[in-house]
Amino acid sequence: MKHTPTHARLLYLLCFINFLYLLGPANAAPQSQPPTAYAITHAKIFTLAGNTIEDGTLIIRDGKIAAVGAGLDIPSGAQVIDAKGLQVYPGIFDSITQMGLREIGAVSATVDSTETGNYNPDVVAATAVSPSSEHIPVTRAAGITEVLAVPGSGGFDSGGSSNVIGGQASAIHMAGWAIEEMLIKKSAAMVLNWPEIETQTFDFATFSRKEKPYSDAKQEYDKQVNEIADWLERARHYAQAMEKGSGAKYDRDLKLEALAPVVRGELPLLVFADRSREIRNAVEFCDKQRLRMILAGGSEAYKVKDLLRSKNIPVILRPSLSLPPDEDDPYDRMLSQPAELAAAGVKFALASFDNSFARRLGQNAANAVAYGLPYEEALKAVTIYPARIFGIDDQVGTLEQGKLANLLVTNGDPLELTTDVKYLFIRGQLTSMDNRHLRLYEKYSKRPKSAR
C-alpha cells in the first residue's frame, strides 16, 4: 500500500521518537540496560576526600567511579560531558525522610510510614517504598541521590502517635524501576522513639490538650523505658538460642529475630530524642545496654555536646530552619547549633526529616554555614558524614575510585538557592531530572492566552 508523503513523514517521525526513547539516556529515567561509560571533563571536582581538583576529569564505568583526577585519559566509547565552568560534587544524602512511604500527608491511603502498635522491630521501610512516588524525581532534581527511608518516626501522618520501636530504616538510591535496584542497605538502622516525660499531651481522639501531674508522667515514662529494656533482654535470650550449636528449642518470633542484630551491636539504634534530659537518658541507656546509638532530632544536642562527643554518638540534626524549642532560647538557636556541635567535635549530619521539604536540605545546610558552620563541614554533613554514620561510606559520600557514581554536576554551590543541577548520576547512570513539577510548569506555560 502506498503511503501519502504526510503518512510517511509521520511514520518516520514515530520511528525516530521510538528510537530516541530506546537510546536517549537523558530522556528515559533509570534504565535497565547495562551502564554506559562516561567521562566528565574540565570540571572543578569537589571530591570531599581531601582534595579539590581544579580542571579535573571523572571517569564512570559500570556504575562506579573508575577514576578521578587531572588530565586523565578518556576511555574509548565513553560519553564525554564537557563540564567547563561546572562543578562536580558527591550526591546529597538525606539521612532521614519518609521517601516512598508517604505520598500525600493528609490521605492515609497514601501513607505507609508508621505501623500501628508500639513495638514493630520487624517492619522494614524498603518493603513499602513506592519506586514511582512523585516525591522521588522532585527531590532528586535538587541533587539528592540517596536517602534513608525511615519508618515509625512519628509525625502528623501517623495520627499523632509514634511507636516506640518503629521498624528498620532502609538506605535507597533515588532512582530505580524496582526497590531491588534502589537498595543500598535494606536494614541500616532500627528506629527507637525515646519516650518523653510528657505532662502535656495532645489527645487526637478528642482534639484537645491534656495535662497530667509530673509524677504520673514520670511513672509512664519509667514503664516505657522498662518495656524497652525488657524487649532487649528477651531479644538477647533469643539471639543466644538462635546461635548455632546452642541446642535450644524455640518458637520463631519475627520481632525478637529482628532485634537480634541490635543486641549483638551489629545494627545501630536510630534514637529520636530532642530534649537534653531525654538525650542523656537515652545515651545512658544505650551505654548500659551496649547498643550502638545514633541520635535523631537533637534539638538540644548542644546542651549535652560533651557527653555526645565522649560517648562518640553521632547526631542526625533536625533542619536548621526550625524555631527554637523554648521561647526564651536565642532566636537563632537552631541555626547556630551545627556550628557549635562542630566546634565541640560532635559528629553530625543534617537531614530534612520530611518528604516534600527534602529538597530544602541544601538550603538548611547553607543556613548553618551562615551561622558559623565551616562550609566544607556543611557539605560533608549532607554527604560523607551521614554515609559514615549509616555504614554506607564504602559506597557513597565522596568522589573516590571504586565508589558508586552518585554525583551531581552543577553550575555553582549545591547548597545555594539559585544553583541548578545540570547532570545527575545515580549508580553511574545519567538520570533524568524531569519531574511532576517541571511537567506541570511546562504544560501550563504553554496554555494559550485565555479567551476571557
Add this chain to the structure above:
Amino acid sequence: MKSSCTFAAIVKKFQILYLLYFLYLPLAVSAAPPDAPSVVVIQNATILTVSHGTIERGSILIKDGKIAEVGQTVNAPKDAQVIDAAGQFVIPGIIDCHSHIAAESINEGSVSVSSMVNMTEILNPDDIDIYRDLAGGVTSANILHGSANSIGGQTLVIKLRWGQPAAKLPFEGALPGIKFALGENVKRSNFSIPGQPKRYPATRMGVEETIRGAFIEARDYKKAWEDFDKRSAAGGKNLIAPRRDLRLEPLVEVLEGKRYVHSHCYREDEILMLLRVAKEFGFKVRTFQHVLEGYKVADELAAAGVGASTFSDWWAYKVEAYDAIPYNAALMTRRGVVVSINSDSAEEATHLNQEAAKSMKFGGLSHDEALKMVTLNPAMQLGIDKRVGTIDVGKDADLAIYNHDPLSAYAVVQKTIIDGRVYFDRQRDIAERSEREKEKKALIDKLKKSAEKKPEDKKPDATAPSGQKPAEKKPEVKKPEEKKPGEKPKPPQSTAAGPAAADVCSGGAL
C-alpha cells in the same frame, strides 16, 4: 495551641509541639521598645531600592521615622545617629502577606460564616514570634483569621513593633480585611473530630452556596440601612432603625470596597468560582492566598486584577496541594499577576527573602522581580504601597539590613528598622545573651529552691500534730524573703511558672 490555616503549617506546628514543654519563664529578649531618634543616617550600604535600582555605597537619611533622602550622598546633620552598613545590603522591610503571629487564637471554626470575629481584638504583643520574624527582616504582616470557614474573621495589617503594646501594632491607615477560605479546610476534609457531626458545607458546591447566601443577606441588610438613612434624611418620623448585625456589617464593608477580601484557596476551579461570585455581587477579591494552582488560571487572575500570595515550594501535604509547583510564582508573574510569597508560619517568615529567591531558580525571574515578591508586591496587595515596600523618599523607614545579598541562603539579617527605630539588632541581641542566661539561671535556681521547700512543707504537716503547724511555718516564710535580696539585687520579675517550672526542675535533676 495556635493552629494556623494550612495543613502543612499544622504539621509543622505539631512537630514543634512535640518539643514544647510550655516553659512559661519571662521573655528573655528585652521587650522595651527602642529609642526613636529623630535623625538616622545609614551609610556605605548597597541599597536595593526595589523601585529604582541598586545604589552602591549609598546612604539613606531618615527623619522622624520617614525616609528623607536616598542616594550616593545625603545631607546628614551632624547630630544624626549613624549606622555604618559598609559591605551590607539594605532592602525595604519584608512584608508577610499571610501570618498568624501576635494572635491569641486563629480559628472561630464553629460556624462557616464567622465574619463577626476580629483579629484586632486578640492581638498579643508578647508573642515571641513577633521578635523571631523581626529578626528575619519582617516589618509588616497581614494577620489573618484561619481557614476553617467559607467566610472567616476580620483581619488587619500590623507592624512588628516589638515591645510596644497591642494598640501600637496595627498599621495605621491600612484597610482592614476579611478572610475567606475555599476547599478542603472549609469542607473539613482533614479535620473531622470524633463524635462531632459534619459541618455544612462539606463540598465545594456548598462553599459557593454559603458565600452567596451570606452576600444576599448582606445586600439586603445594606439596602435596609440605606432605606432607613434615606427616610431619615428626608425627615421621616417614628422610624425604626434596622437591628445591627455584626456578622453582616463587615460584608457590607466588602460590598462598599472598604474591606479587602483575602481568600485562602488551592484549586483552579474554586478560584474561578469565587471570581464569579464576586462579579455577581459587585465586590473585588483583593488577594488569593496560597493559590497553589494559580498558575493554571493565571490569565483569569490577571484579568480580574487580583493579587496572588503563595508559598515558595510547599506541596503534597494534602490532595489540593498535589499539583502545587515551585514555578507558581514565576508563571503567574509572567502572565501579569502581582504575586507575593508569604509564610503562613512563624518559622517560614524568618527566611522569606530566601523563599523569594527560589523564584529565580524555578521560573527564571530576575533578582528585582524576586525581591518584589516580599516587598513591593505584598505592599500593593495590602494597599500600603504608598507607605512601604520600596526605599523612596517620603516612605516609612521600614528597612532590613543583611550582611550579604538577601537573595542568598548565606545572608543574615543584621538590623531591622521600623519607623526609623532599630527594633532588631543582631549584635545587640548576641551581646545581651550572657546577661539573659544569668537572669534565667537565677530564676530557675530560685524556683528549684522553692520547689525543694514544698515537700519539706508538706512532710511535717502530714506527720506532725496540728498544734505544731504555726511554729514551723513562720521560719519557712522568712527564709525565701531573706534569700531573695542576697541572690539578686534587682527585684525579680513576676513569673507565671508554677507547676511547669517545677517539672523542669525535677527533670533537670533526672
